[in-house]
Amino acid sequence: MQRVVVTGIGLVTALGANVKESWETMLAGKDGIAEITSFDTSMYKVHKACEVRKLNSNGHLITKKPFTVYDCLLAAAGEAMEDSGLNIYKLLNRERVGVSVGTLAGELSLFEQRLRNHHENKADGFDIDVAMNYPPMTLSTQLAEAFQLEGPNIILINACSSGNHAICWAFDAIREGKVDAMVVGGSDVVPQTEFTHFHNLKALAPEKCQPFDKNRQGLVVGAGAGVLILESLEMASKREAKTYAEIKGYGLSSDGYHMTAPHPSGEGAARAMELSLLSARLSYKDVDYISAHGTGTPLNDKMETLALQTVFQERAQHLPCSSVKSMIGHTMGAASAIESIVCCLVIKEGVIPPTINFETKDPECNIDCVPNQAREYKANYTLNNSFAFGGNNASIIFGRTQ
Amino acid sequence: MANLKKVERQASTKKKVVITGIGIISPLGIGHKAFWTNLVEGRSGVSPITSIDVSSYPCKLAAEVRDFNAGDYLGDKGLKYLTKGTKFLASAIKLALEDAQLQNNGNFPEYAGVIIGSALGNYSQTTDYTYNIFKLGPDKLLPMASYDVALNSSINFASVFFKLKGPSRTISSGFTSSIDAIGNAFNLIRNNSDNLLITGGVEQISLDSYLLFLLQGLLSGSHNSGPEKSSPFDKHRNGFVLGEGSYVLILEELDSALRRGAKIYAEVMGYGTTYVGSNRFDLEEKTRRVQRAMELALEDGALSSDSLDLIYANGNSSKLLDMIEARAIKNCLGNTLGNVLIASAKPLAGECYGASGAMQVASCALSMENSLVPPIANLQVPDPECNLNLVTKKSLQRDVHFAMVNSIDPAGSCSCLILGKGQP
Numbered sequence: 014m015q016r017v018v019v020t021g022i023g024l025v026t027a028l029g030a031n032v033k034e035s036w037e038t039m040l041a042g043k044d045g046i047a048e049i050t051s052f053d054t055s056m057y058k059v060h061k062a063c064e065v066r067k068l069n070s071n072g073h074l075i076t077k078k079p080f081t082v083y084d085c086l087l088a089a090a091g092e093a094m095e096d097s098g099l100n101i102y103k104l105l106n107r108e109r110v111g112v113s114v115g116t117l118a119g120e121l122s123l124f125e126q127r128l129r130n131h132h133e134n135k136a137d138g139f140d141i142d143v144a145m146n147y148p149p150m151t152l153s154t155q156l157a158e159a160f161q162l163e164g165p166n167i168i169l170i171n172a173c174s175s176g177n178h179a180i181c182w183a184f185d186a187i188r189e190g191k192v193d194a195m196v197v198g199g200s201d202v203v204p205q206t207e208f209t210h211f212h213n214l215k216a217l218a219p220e221k222c223q224p225f226d227k228n229r230q231g232l233v234v235g236a237g238a239g240v241l242i243l244e245s246l247e248m249a250s251k252r253e254a255k256t257y258a259e260i261k262g263y264g265l266s267s268d269g270y271h272m273t274a275p276h277p278s279g280e281g282a283a284r285a286m287e288l289s290l291l292s293a294r295l296s297y298k299d300v301d302y303i304s305a306h307g308t309g310t311p312l313n314d315k316m317e318t319l320a321l322q323t324v325f326q327e328r329a330q331h332l333p334c335s336s337v338k339s340m341i342g343h344t345m346g347a348a349s350a351i352e353s354i355v356c357c358l359v360i361k362e363g364v365i366p367p368t369i370n371f372e373t374k375d376p377e378c379n380i381d382c383v384p385n386q387a388r389e390y391k392a393n394y395t396l397n398n399s400f401a402f403g404g405n406n407a408s409i410i411f412g413r414t415q
Numbered sequence: 416m417a418n419l420k421k422v423e424r425q426a427s428t429k430k431k432v433v434i435t436g437i438g439i440i441s442p443l444g445i446g447h448k449a450f451w452t453n454l455v456e457g458r459s460g461v462s463p464i465t466s467i468d469v470s471s472y473p474c475k476l477a478a479e480v481r482d483f484n485a486g487d488y489l490g491d492k493g494l495k496y497l498t499k500g501t502k503f504l505a506s507a508i509k510l511a512l513e514d515a516q517l518q519n520n521g522n523f524p525e526y527a528g529v530i531i532g533s534a535l536g537n538y539s540q541t542t543d544y545t546y547n548i549f550k551l552g553p554d555k556l557l558p559m560a561s562y563d564v565a566l567n568s569s570i571n572f573a574s575v576f577f578k579l580k581g582p583s584r585t586i587s588s589g590f591t592s593s594i595d596a597i598g599n600a601f602n603l604i605r606n607n608s609d610n611l612l613i614t615g616g617v618e619q620i621s622l623d624s625y626l627l628f629l630l631q632g633l634l635s636g637s638h639n640s641g642p643e644k645s646s647p648f649d650k651h652r653n654g655f656v657l658g659e660g661s662y663v664l665i666l667e668e669l670d671s672a673l674r675r676g677a678k679i680y681a682e683v684m685g686y687g688t689t690y691v692g693s694n695r696f697d698l699e700e701k702t703r704r705v706q707r708a709m710e711l712a713l714e715d716g717a718l719s720s721d722s723l724d725l726i727y728a729n730g731n732s733s734k735l736l737d738m739i740e741a742r743a744i745k746n747c748l749g750n751t752l753g754n755v756l757i758a759s760a761k762p763l764a765g766e767c768y769g770a771s772g773a774m775q776v777a778s779c780a781l782s783m784e785n786s787l788v789p790p791i792a793n794l795q796v797p798d799p800e801c802n803l804n805l806v807t808k809k810s811l812q813r814d815v816h817f818a819m820v821n822s823i824d825p826a827g828s829c830s831c832l833i834l835g836k837g838q839p
Contacts, residue, residue, distance in 0.1 A: 056553050108707065111690065119566070125545055132549040135542070136622060141630035144623065148534055149566065150589040154827050157690045163704060166690040166828045167595060170536065170567040170585040178584055185602060191715075206545045209553045210561040265582035267528065267574045272562060281580065292607070403571030405583050 017187045018249050018414055019257040021097025021242035022354045023089035023198075026341045027063035027235055030074060031092055035341070036358055039366035040387040044340040046221060046233055051079040051122070052129075052205045059217045062203050063235035063342030079202065082120050083152055085238035085347075086200035090156055097242035099194060100160060102252050109192045111164025112153045113182045114240075115175025115199040117346035120146040122204040156196060164192045173306075173343065174399035175199050176239060176350030177407035181263045183243050184409075193248045198240035199350035207345065208234055214273060216310055222343070224307035224336035224368050225314050225382040227375035232308040235342020239351035246414070257357035258411040261295065261394065264288025268404025275312055275404060279320030282306075282398070285406035286324045289396065293410040297325050300332065300410070301392035302359050304352040305382070306400040307336025307368065308343055313400065318378045333390060335383040339369045349399035349407065356395035356411045365390050432604045433837050435677040436515025436665030437777050438507040438615075442478035442658055443764050446510055450764075451781045454789045455810040459763045461645070461656055467622045474634045476643045477620055478658035478765025489576070496562040498537045500619040500661075501569040507661035508573055508613055515665040515677060517611075524611045524671075528581025529573055530600045531663075532592030532616040534769030536566035536585070539621030569617055581609060587769070589824035590729075591688065592616060593662070594772030594832050598686030600666050601832075610671050615663035615777075616770030624768075625657060633825060635732060645762040646793035647730030648737050648801040655731040658765015662773035664780070669837075680780040682837035684817075685716025688830040691823065698739060705743035705829045709819065712831035713747075718817060721751040725788060725818040727775040728803075729829075730759035731766045736823055741801035756813060757803045758782070762792035772822035776832060783815045783836045 024031060027045025028038035038045075045063040054060040067076045068088040094100045099110070123143050131138035145151070149168045157166050165186060169178040176199030183195035201207075211217050211234060218231040249256055266288065268281035275282065290297060306317055322329040337355055338344075344351055359365055364387055371384035393413045400406045439446060442460025443453040453460070460478040469475055485494055485502035488509045494502065508529070512518045544564045547556060563572060567585035574583040582603065586596045593616025600614035618624070628634050635654035636643035645656040672679055689708040691701050713720055729740050748755055760778045767774060782788050788811045797805060816836045823829045 108689070117565070121541070121545065124542060125548075128542075128546060128549050132546060135546045136626075138546065139623070139626050141626070144627045145631070147538065147623075147627070148589060149587045150534065150824070150827050153588070154690070154692070158693060158695070163690050163692075163707075165688045166588060167688075168587045170587045171583075172565060172567060172571075182599065185606065189602070189606065191711075204545075205548060205553075206541070209544075209548055209556060210564075212553065213556055213558050214561060215558075265528070265584070266526075267579055267581060267583040269574055269578040269580050272568070272571055272575055284580070402565075403568070403574065403583070405567075405571065405574070 015188050015190050016246035017184050017243055017260045018246050019241050019357050020244050020249050020254045021093040022257060022357060023092030023240040024351060024354060025065055025068050025085045025089045026237040027065060028341055030067045030069050039337055039340055040364060042367050042369045042385055042387065044369060051203060057212055059212055059219050063233060064203055065236045081123060082116060082200045082202050083155055086114065086152055087159060089198060089238040089240040090196055093240040093242050094160060098254055099242055106193065107161055108163045110162045110194045111166055111192050112156045112162055112196045113167040113179045114153050114197065115169040115171060115179040115346045116149050116152060117172050117175060117201050118204050118207050119149040121206050122202050125205050171405050172401035172403060173345050174349055174401040174405050174407040175346035176348060177399045177409055180353055180409060181407060184260050184263065187243055187245050194242060194244035196240060197243055198238060199347040200238035201345040201347050202236040203234050218309060221370045222309040222339045223370040224309045224339050225375060225378040225380065226371050227373040229309045229311060229314060231310050233342040235344040237341060237344040237347045237351055239347055239354050241353060256414040258360045259414045261410040261412040262289050262292030263409045264292060266406045270404050273402050275316045275400060277316060279316040281404050281406050282317060282320035282400050283323040285408040289408040289410050295394060300394050300396050302365055302395040303332060303334040304355050304397045305334050305336040306398045307338055309338060315377045318380055321380055330379055331381055333365050333383050334380050335365055335368045337366050349397060353397050353409060356397045359392050359395050360411060360413050363389060363391050429605045431669035432601050432666055432683045433669050433672050434664050434680040434683065434780050435667055435672050436511040437680065437780060438511025438514060438663040439777060440480055440483060440503045440507045441660040441764055442480055445483060447781060454760055454763055454778065455787055457790060457792055460765060466620055467625060472629060474629055474636045474643055476656055478656060479620055480660050496559050498540045498563050500537055500617050501563050501572050503619065503661035504569045504617040505573050505576055507663040508577060511663040511665050526581040527579050527611040527613065528583060528609060529570060529579050529613040530584045530596045531570045532586045532596035532769050533618060534587055534589050534592050535618060535624050537564050537568060539623040540564045542623055589827040590768045591772060591822045591824050591828045591830035592769035594822040594830040595688060597773060597776055597832060598830060601683045601686055604666055604668055611667040613663060614666055616773035617661040618659050618767045618770040620657055620659040628657060644793050645732040647732045647759050647762060647791055648741065648798055648805055649794050650796040650798040652732040652734060652737060655733060655766035658767035660767055660770060662770055662777045664777065679837045681783045682835040684718060684835045685712045685833035687711025687715055688828055691829045693826050701739050702742045705739055705823060706746045708829040708831050709743060709747045712819060712833050716833035718833055720748050722817045723755050723819055724815045725756045725758060725782060727779045727820040728757050728759050729821045729823040731761050736825060738800050740821060740823060741803055744803060753804055755804055756788050757805045758788050759791050775820045779818050779820050779834050786812060786814050788813050
């Protein structure tokens with residue numbers, strides 16, 4: 014069994030075009046919410062989201078919008094690759110490096126742009142150049158072409174836990190010794206279609222995202238991408254790469270309960286966390302920080318608290334557990350990849366980003382959500398939760414590289 | 416040699432994974448018995464397309480699922496908001512669970528999971544929803560209109576409907592999606608604590624999927640390229656004929672299957688995958704990458720190529736891919752090329768892209784079970800460039816001990832799975 018470490022990270026969020034900018038803004042407790050510019054929201058009751066405003070492309074900062082899912086993914090992957098030094102490693106065997114990424118909607122927004130002007134008849138709106146971007150596979154194949162990677166090329170579609178699923182797939186492949194390294198992550202923009210789904214399900218908050226607050230009103234949709242370079246500790250050591258963290262284990266579960274609502278007791282979520290502890294061979298007493306799924310919807314945050322109480326028992330009340338979704342929005346397929354990067358940075362940098370917009374304590378969410386202020390804190394083990402619609406749960410544990 | 420020994424030792428410490436149930440909703444019939452009978456008797460599921468209006472387009476034929484009523488399998492309640500694909504998948508799962516004798520008898524493990532491959536998911540229903548945002552306005556769309564229009568909502572529905580508490584995962588890596596899903600389920604059982612996973616693939620014919628393949632020139636008969644016919648490895652092949660359906664397998668750990676006295680169709684032994692890529696690469700480079708996927712699968716199963724009796728080829732009648740695959744098979748098999756039979760269910764059941772791998776794995780398991788290999792239908796003039804030991808004309812009686820199933824995406828990956836006959 015190989016050990017698996019994170020050797021590079023890349024971020025595109027509403028807060029910034031790279032890791033440094035996104036992370037520093039998170040620590041400052043600022044959000045990236047603004048009026049939606051990629052489509053007209055006059056027909057909706059909600060008008061705000063956390064869209065990406067700029068990203069790096071071939072070394073240039075571009076602000077031309079709208080960005081595609083692949084634009085965001087490539088920018089984050091480019092940063093992560095450069096950060097890891099993998100692309101300049103002379104002994105790299107490209108047959109043994111692959112891609113596994115997740116998305117919720119893929120390039121649906123390209124189709125929307127086309128349809129906005131051609132919606133008299135659906136078939137007339139069909140454009141092959143647009144349609145060829147629809148299969149989500151195009152995201153992973155374009156990355157493989159961009160970095161000349163010949164290994165496995167996998168796309169995982171697991172709604173809001175896609176990013177974590179992509180990381181888990183890659184973790185297994187490296188651990189088994191099938192590959193040396195994987196480019197993993199998730200990416201999504203804010204398609205009007207997904208916005209409409211959430212809007213009509215009354216899941217959106219109009220002004221701000223307030224995870225674990227008594228008066229929380231829902232989620233704020235966000236765009237972004239998070240990419241991690243995972244590789245075997247063996248290869249990382251051989252090439253003397255710096256590491257952010259080691260992946261210790263993961264747990265997957267389903268609620269098997271409802272298409273949109275989580276199981277009210279949080280039993281599926283608790284099981285994902287328990288399985289991740291089991292697979293990492295750790296006790297609930299070892300975990301120092303949790304990146305919450307924390308969407309800010311009334312149901313999720315209550316359910317997640319119950320699940321945390323099940324797993325962490327007497328520790329649940331005092332264990333730091335924050336949600337960066339309060340600042341970057343719910344970036345859907347990218348969310349858990351971005352939050353995995355947060356888990357790595359908490360270990361590496363010794364500071365926890367806050368849950369902002371926290372005003373009123375909710376007795377049903379009796380946890381320490383690190384309200385409003387970043388906190389200096391030494392963490393050896395961090396846990397990343399993602400609990401997607403459909404009761405699709407994935408938790409991953411990161412540890413300080415020993 | 417030392418290297419091979421090492422592989423063998425590693426493989427021997429892992430759990431064995433077997434197929435104990437098969438559920439099929441296909442153009443060749445509902446249930447694996449109907450599918451298999453029609454396949455070995457050479458009855459085609461291809462006929463004029465009726466589910467969509469193709470009057471203004473050149474390709475008129477496809478293998479569509481017919482005479483299917485989801486209510487027969489799922490009950491009549493709660494089906495109103497489900498897509499065709501979701502009904503296919505849930506019904507195929509129901510049939511597979513019944514086939515594995517896992518329904519209503521206390522055998523159903525508490526933490527079963529589901530891993531399904533689908534390249535396009537609920538493609539046309541998603542675009543319909545989007546279309547209606549612009550056509551009707553967002554306020555006219557009821558919350559229930561969102562119920563089943565995500566890429567992964569079919570799998571979510573199955574997870575909820577069958578109350579599955581284990582992992583739930585959708586893999587969408589193009590045409591290789593369902594081999595990747597089965598390979599993933601196999602790995603999770605082999606290496607982790609999961610002991611039963613429902614796996615396979617699902618796809619549905621829609622105007623969007625039809626146009627996507629038609630306008631890329633992938634369909635037989637597009638661009639006035641001759642008669643519409645799927646004829647893999649034939650000199651006059653000119654593209655594939657579209658198919659649809661859902662093919663589902665129950666995978667479980669051998670020991671637990673034996674303990675409950677389950678019927679065992681086959682053992683899943685190995686999985687390999689490589690990125691083959693776009694047309695930027697020449698024929699040789701693509702061939703090398705396809706060959707490597709086959710070799711990786713063999714290595715993963717600790718099997719050498721001379722043990723193989725049968726390959727269910729990707730063979731989908733594509734001009735270029737069939738040739739690449741034939742060359743890769745030749746390179747991989749070397750001197751034993753003549754001993755290995757080559758089959759494909761696609762001429763009769765259609766190319767159901769993301770679900771094709773699962774279709775071929777199901778066929779392969781049934782070949783092992785019945786010691787029978789169905790013919791590659793429509794093969795009249797074998798292409799000398801694809802000189803393989805092709806099964807033609809009629810089914811061939813043959814004990815199949817070890818077999819490989821290939822799946823290749825026109826612009827993506829090649830994924831291969833190794834099956835063994837398993838325990839007698």
